[in-house]
Amino acid sequence: MKSAEQLDLEDALAPLRKSYDLPDDQCYLDGNSLGALSHAVKASIQEVVHREWGETLIGGWNSHGWLELPMRVGDKLGALLGASPGETLCCDNLSINLFKGLAAALELQAPRTKIVTEASHFPTDNYIAQGMAQLLGPERCEVVAVPQEDLGTTDLREVAVVSLAHVDFRTGACRDIAGITARAHDAGALVLWDLAHSAGVINPALKDNDVDMAVGCTYKFLNGGPGAPGFLYVAERLHTAANPLPGWMGHADLFAFESSYRPAPGIRRFLTGTQSVISMAAVEAALTVFEDVSIEALRAKSLALSDYFLTLLHEQPDTQELLCLTPREHSKRGSQISLRMPMGYPISQALIARGIIVDFREPDIVRFGFSPLYNTFAEVRAAVAELADILRTECYREARYQHRLTVT
Amino acid sequence: MKSAEQLDLEDALAPLRKSYDLPDDQCYLDGNSLGALSHAVKASIQEVVHREWGETLIGGWNSHGWLELPMRVGDKLGALLGASPGETLCCDNLSINLFKGLAAALELQAPRTKIVTEASHFPTDNYIAQGMAQLLGPERCEVVAVPQEDLGTTDLREVAVVSLAHVDFRTGACRDIAGITARAHDAGALVLWDLAHSAGVINPALKDNDVDMAVGCTYKFLNGGPGAPGFLYVAERLHTAANPLPGWMGHADLFAFESSYRPAPGIRRFLTGTQSVISMAAVEAALTVFEDVSIEALRAKSLALSDYFLTLLHEQPDTQELLCLTPREHSKRGSQISLRMPMGYPISQALIARGIIVDFREPDIVRFGFSPLYNTFAEVRAAVAELADILRTECYREARYQHRLTVT
Numbered sequence: 001m002k003s004a005e006q007l008d009l010e011d012a013l014a015p016l017r018k019s020y021d022l023p024d025d026q027c028y029l030d031g032n033s034l035g036a037l038s039h040a041v042k043a044s045i046q047e048v049v050h051r052e053w054g055e056t057l058i059g060g061w062n063s064h065g066w067l068e069l070p071m072r073v074g075d076k077l078g079a080l081l082g083a084s085p086g087e088t089l090c091c092d093n094l095s096i097n098l099f100k101g102l103a104a105a106l107e108l109q110a111p112r113t114k115i116v117t118e119a120s121h122f123p124t125d126n127y128i129a130q131g132m133a134q135l136l137g138p139e140r141c142e143v144v145a146v147p148q149e150d151l152g153t154t155d156l157r158e159v160a161v162v163s164l165a166h167v168d169f170r171t172g173a174c175r176d177i178a179g180i181t182a183r184a185h186d187a188g189a190l191v192l193w194d195l196a197h198s199a200g201v202i203n204p205a206l207k208d209n210d211v212d213m214a215v216g217c218t219y220k221f222l223n224g225g226p227g228a229p230g231f232l233y234v235a236e237r238l239h240t241a242a243n244p245l246p247g248w249m250g251h252a253d254l255f256a257f258e259s260s261y262r263p264a265p266g267i268r269r270f271l272t273g274t275q276s277v278i279s280m281a282a283v284e285a286a287l288t289v290f291e292d293v294s295i296e297a298l299r300a301k302s303l304a305l306s307d308y309f310l311t312l313l314h315e316q317p318d319t320q321e322l323l324c325l326t327p328r329e330h331s332k333r334g335s336q337i338s339l340r341m342p343m344g345y346p347i348s349q350a351l352i353a354r355g356i357i358v359d360f361r362e363p364d365i366v367r368f369g370f371s372p373l374y375n376t377f378a379e380v381r382a383a384v385a386e387l388a389d390i391l392r393t394e395c396y397r398e399a400r401y402q403h404r405l406t407v408t
Numbered sequence: 409m410k411s412a413e414q415l416d417l418e419d420a421l422a423p424l425r426k427s428y429d430l431p432d433d434q435c436y437l438d439g440n441s442l443g444a445l446s447h448a449v450k451a452s453i454q455e456v457v458h459r460e461w462g463e464t465l466i467g468g469w470n471s472h473g474w475l476e477l478p479m480r481v482g483d484k485l486g487a488l489l490g491a492s493p494g495e496t497l498c499c500d501n502l503s504i505n506l507f508k509g510l511a512a513a514l515e516l517q518a519p520r521t522k523i524v525t526e527a528s529h530f531p532t533d534n535y536i537a538q539g540m541a542q543l544l545g546p547e548r549c550e551v552v553a554v555p556q557e558d559l560g561t562t563d564l565r566e567v568a569v570v571s572l573a574h575v576d577f578r579t580g581a582c583r584d585i586a587g588i589t590a591r592a593h594d595a596g597a598l599v600l601w602d603l604a605h606s607a608g609v610i611n612p613a614l615k616d617n618d619v620d621m622a623v624g625c626t627y628k629f630l631n632g633g634p635g636a637p638g639f640l641y642v643a644e645r646l647h648t649a650a651n652p653l654p655g656w657m658g659h660a661d662l663f664a665f666e667s668s669y670r671p672a673p674g675i676r677r678f679l680t681g682t683q684s685v686i687s688m689a690a691v692e693a694a695l696t697v698f699e700d701v702s703i704e705a706l707r708a709k710s711l712a713l714s715d716y717f718l719t720l721l722h723e724q725p726d727t728q729e730l731l732c733l734t735p736r737e738h739s740k741r742g743s744q745i746s747l748r749m750p751m752g753y754p755i756s757q758a759l760i761a762r763g764i765i766v767d768f769r770e771p772d773i774v775r776f777g778f779s780p781l782y783n784t785f786a787e788v789r790a791a792v793a794e795l796a797d798i799l800r801t802e803c804y805r806e807a808r809y810q811h812r813l814t815v816t
Contacts, residue, residue, distance in 0.1 A: 021462045030466045037462040045457055045686070053634055054429045054445040058438045058765060066634060095655030095681030096504060103543060119667055124656035124681050127669040131654040135511060136544070145667065170665075217682065226461055226474060226685035246539040247503030248532035257578075257770055259527055259553065261535040273503030273532050274625065276687045277634035278453070357466065362665055 001311065007377035013301050017374045019289045020223075027379040028357045032197060032336045032369030035223030035286070044285030048278055060277070069280040070249070070271055076287045077222075077231050080295055081195065081214065082205035086266050088233045090218065090283055091275050094196060096245065097215040097232035098128045098163070100270055104234065104241035105161035105190045105213065106132075106141060112160035116189070119145040122169050125194055129163060151180070156187035161212075166204055167197035167334030170361055172326035174202065174334045178209045185210065190238075196220060199231075201302050201335040201372060203295040206233055213238070221335065221371055224283040232270055239266055247273035289373060301372035302335040309337055309368060309380045318388040325365065336369040343396055347387075350396070354386045409719065415785035421709050425782045427697045428631075435787040436765045440605060440744045440777030443631030443694070452693030456686055468685070477688040478657070478679055484695045485630075485639050488703055489603065489622065490613040494674050496641045498626065498691055499683050502604060504653065505623040505640035506536045508678055510569060512642065512649035513598045513621065514540075514549060517568035524562060524570045524597070527553040530577050533602055537571060559588070564595035569620075574612055575605035575742030578769055580734035582610065582742045586617045593618065598646075604628060607639075609710050609743040609780060611703040614641055621646070629743065629779055632691040640678055647674055655681035697781060709780035710743040717745055717776060717788045726796040733773065744777040751804055758798045764791045 008014055020036040022028055028036060052064045060066050070091045078088035091097070102115060115129045126145060133141040146154050148168075156162065162184045167174050181191045190212040195204055200221035206214055214233040218224030234241070243263065248254050250271035252262040263269035290298075310328065313319040325338040341347060344364035351358050351366070359367050368383060390396055416422055428444045430436055436444060460472045468474050478499045486496035499505070510523060523537045534553060541549040554562050556576075564570065570592045575582050589599045598620040603612055608629035614622060622641040626632030642649070651671065656662050658679035660670040671677035698706075718736065721727040733746040749755060752772035759766050759774070767775050776791060798804055 021458075023463055023465070026465075028465060034461075034466045034468075036465065037457065042457060042462075045453060049445065049450060049453055049633070050429075053442075054450075055431055057431070057434075057436060057444065058442045058767065060442075060634060092500070092504070093655070093681035093683070095653060096500070099653055122656075123659065123662075123665050123667065123669075126667055127654045127656060127659065130669050131650070131652055134650060135652045219682070225457070226468060227682045227688075228684065230681070242539070242542060244539055244543045245504060245507055246535045247501070248530075248535060251531065251535065254531075255770070257531050259531065259534055261531075261538050273501035273638070274627070274635045275501070276636065276684055278690065279635075279684045279687055282686065359466065362663070 004377040004381040007308065011301065011377070013293060013297060013372060014376065016289060016293065017376065020374045022374060026355045026357050027382050029368045029370065029375065029379065029383055030357045030359050031371030031375070032220055032367065033359050034226055035220055035371065036374055037225070038223055038286055038289055040285040040288045041223070041225065041282050044281050045278060048281040066277045069277060069284070070275055071268060073280050073284045074231060074267065076284065077199070077218070078233065080200060080203070080290060081233060082203050082207050083233050084207055084236065087236055088231055089267055089270055090229050090231050090280055092230055092272055094194070094215050094217045094230040095124045095128050096272065097230045098125060098192070098194070099132065100232060100243055100245055101192045101213040101215055101234065102129060102132050102161060102163065103244035104238065105192060108238060108241050109160035109190060112158060113140055114142050114144055114159045116144045116146055116154060116156065116159050116162045118151065118164055119147050120168070120170065121163070122165055122194065122196065125163060125165070156184055156189045159187065159189040161190040161192050163192045163194070165194040165197065166202070169197055170325070170338060170365055172334045172336040172338045172367070174198065174332050177204050177211065181209050181211055197334055197336070200290070200298070202299055211235065218283045218286070222283065223286040223373070225279070228283055229275065229279050234267060234270060239269065243270050245272045247271060249273055249275070298372045302370050303330050303333065305370040305372065305375055305377065305380055306333060306335070306337050308377055309370070309384060312381060312384040316384060316388045318391045319384060335371070336367050339366050339368070340364050341366065347390055347396055350390045351386060356383045356386045412785040412789040415716065419709065419785070421701060421705060421780060422784070424697060424701065425784065428782045430782060434763045434765050435790050437776045437778065437783065437787065437791055438765045438767050439779030439783070440628055440775065441767050442634055443628055443779065444782055445633070446631055446694055446697055448693040448696045449631070449633065449690050452689050453686060456689040474685045477685060477692070478683055479676060481688050481692045482639060482675065484692065485607070485626070486641065488608060488611070488698060489641060490611050490615050491641050492615055492644065495644055496639055497675055497678055498637050498639050498688055499679055500638055502602070502623050502625045502638040503532045503536050504680065505638045506533060506600070506602070507540065508640060508651055508653060509600045509621040509623055509642065510537060510540050510571065511652035512646065513569035513600060516646060516649050517598060520566060520568035521548055522550050522552055522567045524552045524554055524564065524567050526559065526572055527555050528576070528578065530573055530602065530604065533571060533573070564592055564597045567595065567597040569598040569600050571600045571602070573602040573605065574610070577605055578733070578746060578773055580742045580744040580746045580775070582606065582740050585612050585619065589617050589619055605742055605744070608698070608706070610707055619643065626691045626694070630691065631694040631781070633687070636691055637683065637687050642675060642678060647677065651678050653680045655679060657681055657683070706780045710778050711738050711741065713778040713780065713783055713785065713788055714741060714743070714745050716785055717778070717792060720789060720792040724792060724796045726799045727792060743779070744775050747774050747776070748772050749774065755798055755804055759794060762794045764794045
């Protein structure tokens, strides 16, 4: 096997790391939770705050194109997702966008009332669906949470919309968008994909896969900043649906201040009220780094990083018997590796104390995220070495043997 | 009458202007639309982006208190609104917060279904109410838009909630929160006040007036930046209501990642998903300027500025016959003066070209906003002088006489 140094030398994306401000004393493997700060974003925020807001004040809405930011940044996001122009908005947060998408799906699919989700879906997705059901009542909306293993066999013939995550936040498993979407469509159901953990590292090919709707956030692999705005994709053919949160920014003539709502044509109808200019501009700047690389190259590097991680785990006597929740098959793997281990929480803290920044999810999962724009093979090697060293210490020793032979 | 110079010299709040970055060549009288950039906000954004995000990355959620920002900034906003701690959140935008408030009101008031608004209410407020009615259907929600002059006599005995603006965005008229709230309560209705055009310049005394709910934005007199987040106030006694947009940030134990929603105690139950850290931190920094001044002192200066404006208009032969939509009575006046004039649009553009930054609202309204934290009496004088000069030019001359004797 090649050394980490050799792999980094041969990595065509390696120069992109210089676009980011990363702490010298850390291996930051948590870009699946909060992405890193780029120099482009720093410069953009300074420009938007000092020059645009500070100097042009109210004039910025027109002179700096603030009014068009949700659509302009949306289209740049859409380009990474395989959407056509005019199908994606950068706005609100994922939860709000999901509510808009589910309401639109229920309207389009009436009299169907069922939302199918996964029982282990990211909580906010299920909470929003539950909130929708509570608001609309059982005659208008019913949430069916299916165990993951039953998804392939659940009867979808009376289902309005299937609401799933592209990449599972716990396990890092990547779902078959093409297959599940086709199966839903065959049964007359729509699909709404949550791309939070895949946007920027995997191309969901929304148009080619005929996806109806999608939502996501921009603060993970897209590096938009803590709590950066979400996005909403709605296929053009569905732009007839109503927005349940029709704020003035989605009106056909927003400065006419009409007393009744008339939706704007196209994707703009799904806007709510005024959006944060600074936050959207930060996302736009964060996306400039993606202009120098294809999403396919990012996906290839992401898989190479996680392959290398798994290989090193397997080579190390201290780590080779850990339980890996993430599928080994490339097509089924996102951009993180989730290891399940007793004492996962103290082990994750020990890793962080040694500068290997990972995160922990209940009940016993340690997540290692690989951001192909800035992570290196040397960082992967360091992470495995530190994990092995921790597992060699007496107090964590038993964690090694709890789950055997599962990194295959 | 004292000169503008004398009034500025005697103004105890005058030193606060130095807290802001204002263009040298402008009289910025549009703080009712977008407030100015303070040095505190500039410093805070740099700190949050470079130090907090850039250096601590994911650790910032705990080490920098990002998770508590909606509540912490909410309480600081609440202090300006006469709310008790734990009743206000900084989150989402005004439209989304209004949707949450209206849904909560309808739930609490069932079987009442009526939302009373004003026909001339700010559009997004009426659109959101209309969207609620469309989503829930006529059995669950009905919007009754009442002409302003009928508000005092409309029968509220079957009304769930009265949703009004504290200060009207077109006319600058300030409503009697105490009286209208008491009248609604007498009829068993709740009130939801939109404070967008009053927060930061008028104390709505939410607790003393027994207000049920309120919403607002932070980008006008609060100077939070373009598209800065909104706020939601819900009186503590109503914290039993459901949030129709129950994102994971409002869960009782958000890192347990439970599959079912359990609302957090208190105001946190009204959170949706992840909020922009940079935007909320900017609002928090913007509020530091308010620590050095009472809201009563701000109100007094705001009225002094608009009084001076009206007096100068009345003294000038070229402006004394303009139609003023804003009530002269202090208790009925917000922090803007709205003049209605034929050719209002080109006149507003002519003012802007001369550095007097005002704005225009359909069909013929020119708005002059007075931000007591940074506007000066000299700016007021300059605005009237330029307006008079514009009205003396041939093409605008007739505008002067269209509406007579209305500045009284």
